[in-house]
Amino acid sequence: MLPSATAPVMVGRERELDALRRAHRETLDGTPRGAVVAGEAGIGKTRLLRELTAGLGPEVVVARGQCVARGVLAAPLSPVREVLRDLLAHFGAPTLLEAAGQMAGLVPALLPQLAEGDPPELRPEQLYDLLTLLLQELSFRSPLVLLVEDVHWADPPTLDLLREFLHVLRRGRILVVVTCRDDDLVAHEPLGPFLAEAGRARAVRMIELERLDPAQVAEQARSIGSAPAGEPELAQLARRSDGIPFLVEELLSLDGGPALPRTLRELLLARxxxxxxxxxxxxxxxxxxxxxxxxxxxxxxxxxxxxxxxxxxxxxxxxxxxxxxxxxxxxxxxxxxxxxxxxxFPGERVRLHSRYAAVLAQRPARPGRAAEVAHHRVAAGEGAEALGALVEASREAYAGGAPLSAGQLGERALALWPQVRDAREQAGCTRAQLYREVAKAYDSAGDERALGVLEDALATVTAADPAGRALLLHEAMVVRYSHGRSGGVQLCQEALELLPDPQDDYGRFVRARARCGLGIALSFLLDPEGPGLLEEAVGEVRELLDRSEDPQVSELARWELVRALTNLATVRTGRRDVEETLAALAEARALAAPDPDSLLRVDERVLALLLDAGRFARARDVATDAWERAQACGTHRSWGAEMLLFRALATLALGDLGEARKDLDHVLTLRPVGIDRAMVAGAQIQLALSEGDLAGAQARYAASRDLVQEAREGDPGDDIILAFPLGWLRLAGDDLLAAWQEVETLWRHPALPTGLGERAVALGAAVLAAMRRRGVAPVGVPLGEAEDKLRRTLEVEDGAAWAVAQDWRTLVDAELSGPDGTGTDVGAWQVAVAATGHTRVPAYQHAYSLVRLGEVQLAADDRAGAAESLSRARQEAERCGFVGLLREADGLARRGRLSLTGDPEGAAREGGHGAASGLRLTSRERQVLELVAAGLTNRQIGQRLFISDKTASVHVSAILRKLGASTRSEAAGRASEVLPPQPPRGDAREGGGSP
The missing domain is CATH 1.10.10.10 (Winged helix-like DNA-binding domain superfamily/Winged helix DNA-binding domain)
Known part of the structure; x- marks a missing residue:
């Protein structure tokens, strides 16, 4: 029997252990914390975790996960499932499912023992949202300490999930501790970026375990009880072990002496x-x-x-x-x-791997099982069986929310394919189909390897398999578009040429799909041939649905019809056919009903159409329903973020700035990327400008400039949408030439998508009017020619279908009215006020039109008319919080010595402060403003009024917005304009005397 060589006490790690214990204590107030324990092999990472958990109270729940060294063949998310199994064992299934709330139906995807039937599929964003919700809710029942060891071996989805947790988790009594080797970052390539990102997270402690010094090695040896007696022997032990605790223990287990192993391998194998x-x-x-x-x-x-x-x-x-x-x-x-x-030995290794594979293949299926079988099949050199196991593991990974692992496993299968004689039978699919699945997996993970896989596929799969090659060409178009690459049109054209007259229903489906793809590609490029191809695809798919007796083809055709009808909505919108488009989308919705993801795809098109057509109230309601659907199916951060963004845009157009701000802030917590993040930035700029906060709008743009510019280089529609807030920003900053450059976005593309250009045209009219007043002109374009170009852009073929375009036209006419084209005609502005009073045009434009009407009426000496227009403008601006317009209306009233409804005293005073005095502060806001004026901080205000610091901060922000003040000092300086004068001390009010 060999001597025990484990130290009863941990040596030299007191500071690191204290850091972990402090991190755990900090979580008990509901703030999650993370820790990364790094160090070379044998340095004592696991021992440190054991000491941490040994000191925790019985109320703390510890759950562990272990990563394994299997490279791309590691079972995806295996450590995460181990953590969940520990939590299931502690809390029980009812509590676990209750904590998952609306997402309880997705839990069996990770814990199949809870499934009734087949486990559901899981998307990556659903995975993160499910685990976030689950862990947060469970942590409010018992504090959680989650340990994931050896993340240098972690599979990609596990590493991504840990990265998200360490950066984004905001609620819960949760400590997440991961361990990793950091002595060979090259061998564990993803680990370097992971450690760098973790080091930047404020809530994460980075703990680096160093080697023990000679004194600590001696202390460890003495605690074990079998230490060498003399100092020379202890020095030799420190030298031979290099201060690595595990090696100290292994050396002591050999009783020291001259027979010590000469190599590390001999030492590790000594026991x-x-x-x-x-x-x-x-x-x-x-x-x-x-x-x-x-x-x-x-x-x-x-x-x-x-x-x-x-x-x-x-x-x-x-x-x-x-x-x-x-x-x-x-x-x-x-x-x-x-x-x-x-x-x-190699022969024994092959034999044992083969036995593991055979046993595992016969065991009940569970997540990760196929990857385990594939690992052992590959190691055993069982090519045919390994191919089938790899394909199964790839599909299992994709269904389980790990598309990157799915791509890697599928790519291993593709590499094995030429070596297997009956590859198609073993894989259960064609080579072309496997290529498509691998490319789809990589593309879903946002990995550019999708492009390389498809290039290999097109070099391998020839026209001898016309349907297979056609689908690969179509998939290459989709992936190239998603990665911002050109050439998609040519790929789809080649796909159609491969199938001139298919003889079977599957071939007909492939041809319809290729035609639909070509129609989409051309339509995105605003090519006039796109709509006709999409309509042909719809007809082909309808015919296929009517005639096919193959249930698999019928199901494929049904989903292709959903896709074709949904994309056709954009095309029909361009032809001013709003009601017909909504009817087509209603049909697509009915076809998509079984699949929440497809329903949300249809909702996206419906919302884009409603916003473009000026149907803001309906868009708000549809977006609310879609947001709830996204929550229910666990797609908070993908579809959910997009639906909240749509709702924010609708409420912003309706003039509900507070609700728009809440939704935009919420979207940001969901960490949108790409075009969605750029659109949030554009909406935030609009929101700030609507509130008269030019500095805030400029700061928003400065923080997102690169992101916005990158988004504008893609789809023409996105470019035009973002041009409007940026042009408005330039105009508000009095940079007229830069504002006109944004307006010129209208002519940067071959055609103008309907519903997107009207705002930019109206903005252009305002810019031209300002240029005429200032005596400047656009670079290289006479003012008259620029105006003609603007007016031609707004020509509408069918005004009844797109009444919103006519509303915007009245604004253009008003801006450019009058003998000098500077917007001085009263009648034109009266028409604009009447037109913008409909809900088809954003509320800001209506309040703006009222201010402009009041201005020109005042210039025409129509004082009564001006007073009425400015009073109405004031009421609208105050209702919505358009602080800049409110200031402007009051300024005009002061200059004209007009008394406005809602501003009985300030507006009539020359030099008075009408804008401030007319603002309606709540009683609580008046109390807060008094304390701001007295110089109190938010915390002091909260203590004085018995409210939280956060609530006080919210009130202060609202006051600054209503006053149009940028700092607390400015608000304090204007307090006397809005607060009633304080009575002198000792006045004769009822009750008498001073407080």
């Missing part, structure tokens, strides 16, 4: 070498299974008598080569497992 032959065989079997193997699996793989295996394992445990828990065996250190595995 193993002292075992008997049967025990060594059992340990080799365990090493082939991995660092940790369940007893029941090991028993099935072992080909001897159960008693023989139990005796051998008992010897290995006694020798401290392996340790055991209730259900499994684990090597005392991963270094030992690696050394033993390397000591297994």
């Amino acid at each position: 193993y070498a002292r075992l008997g032959p049967v025990a060594q065989e059992a340990v080799r079997l365990l090493a082939v299974g991995g660092v940790r193997v369940e007893h029941d699996l090991l028993a099935l793989v072992h080909d001897g008598r159960p008693a023989e295996l139990e005796s051998a394992l008992r010897e290995a445990v006694t020798a401290r080569v392996v340790v055991t828990d209730d259900t499994s065996y684990t090597f005392r250190h991963a270094l030992t497992q690696e050394a033993v595995y390397a000591d297994v």
Whole structure:
């Protein structure tokens, strides 16, 4: 029996342990924390975690996950599932499902033992949202400490998930601790960026474990009890171990002396070498299974008598080569497992891997099982069986919310394909289909390897498989478009040429799909041929649905019809056919009804159409329903973010700035990317300008300039949408030439998408009017020619279908009215006020038109008319919070000595402060403003009024917005304009005397 060489006390890690304990205590107020424990192999990472958990109270729930060294063949999310299994064991299924709330139906995707039937598929964003909600809610029942060890071996989705948790988790009594080796970042390529990002997160502690110094090595040796007696021997121990605690223990287990191993490998195998032959065989079997193997699996793989295996394992445990828990065996250190595995002869290794694969393949399916089988099949050199296992593992990973792992596993299968004689039968699909699946997986993960896979596919799959090649060409178009690459049109044209007259229903489906793809590609480029191709595709798919008796083809055709009708909505919108488009979308919705994801895709098109057509109230309601649907199906951060953005745009147009701000802030917490993030920035600029906050709008643009510019280089529609807030920003900043450059976006593209250009044209009219007043002109374009170009842009073929365009036209006419084209005609502005009073035009434009009407009426000496117009403008601006317009209306009233409704005193005073005095502060806001004027901080205000610091901050922000003040000092300086004068001390009010 070898001596025990584990120190009863941990040496030299007091500071690191204290840091972890502090992090845990900080989580108890509901603020999550993270920690990364890094260091070389054997440095004591696992021991540190053991000391941490040993000191936790019984109320704290500890859940563990272990990453394994299997490269791309690692079962995706296996460590995450281990953590969830621990939580399930502690809390029980009812509590776990209750904590998941609306997303409870997705839990079986990670814990199939809870499934009734087949587990559901899981998208990456659903995975993150589900785990976030689950962990947060469980942590309010019991504090959680989640441990994930050896993340240098983590599969991509596990690493991505941990990265999200360490950066974004905001609520919950949760401590997430991960360990990793940092001695070979090149070998573990994704680890470097992961550590760099974790180091930048404020809520994450980076703990680097250093080697022990000679004094600490001596202390560790003495605590074990078998330390060398003399200082020379202790010095030799420190030198030979290099201060690595695990090696200190291994060296002491050999009793020191001259027979010390000469290499690290010999040292790691020293305990193993002292075992008997049967025990060594059992340990080799365990090493082939991995660092940790369940007893029941090991028993099935072992080909001897159960008693023989139990005796051998008992010897290995006694020798401290392996340790055991209730259900499994684990090597005392991963270094030992690696050394033993390397000591297994090649023939024995192949035989043992083959036995593991055969046993695992017969066990009940569970997430990650196919990847385990694939790992052992590949290691055993079983090409045919490995191909099938890899394809199954790839599909399982994709369904489980791990598309990057799916792509990597599928790519391994493609590499194996030429070596397998009956590859199609083993894989259960064609080579072309597998290429498409791999490319789709990479594309879903946002990985550019999708492009390379499709290039390989098109070089491999020839016209001998016309349907397979056509679908690959179509997929290449889709992926190239999603990555901003050109050439998609030519790919779809080639796909159609491959199928001039298909003889079977599947071929007809492929042709319709290729035609639909070409129609979409051309339509995005504003090519006039696009709509006709889309309509042809719709007709082909309808015919196929009517005639096909193949249920698989019918299902494919149904989803293709949803796709074609949804994209046709954009085309029909361009032809001013709003009601027909909505009817087509209603049909698409009915076809998509079983699939929430497809329903949300239809909602996206409906909302874009409603916003373009000026149907803002309906858009707000549809977006609210869609947001709730996205929450229910767990797509908060993808579809959910987009639906909240649509709702923010609708409420902003309706003049509900407070609700728009809430939704935009919420969208940002969902971490949108790409075009959605750019659109949020554009909406925030609009919101700030609507509130008269030019500095805030400029700051928003400065913070998102690169993102916005990148988004504008893609789709023409996105470019035009973003041109409006940026042009408005330039105009508000009195940079007329830059504002006109944004207006010129209208002519940068071959055609103008209907519903997108009207605002930019109206903005252009305002810019031209301002230029005429200032005596400047656009670069290289006479003012008259610029005006003609603007007016031609707004020509509408069918005004009845797109009445909103006529409303915008009245604004253009008003801006450019009068003998000098500077917007001085009263009648034109009266028409604009009447037209913009409809809800088809944003509320800001109506209030703006009223201010302009009041201005020209005042110039025409129509004082009564001006007073009425400015009073109405004032009421609208105050209702919505258009502070800039409110100031302008009051300024005009002061200059004209007009008394406005709602501003009985300030507006009539020359030099008075009408804008401030007419603002309606709530009673609470008046109390807060008094304390701001007295110089109190938010915390002091909260203490004085018995409200929270956060509530006080909200009130202060509202006051600054209403006053149009940029600082607390400015608001304090204007307090006297809005607050009633304070009575002198000792006045004769009822009750008498001063307080």
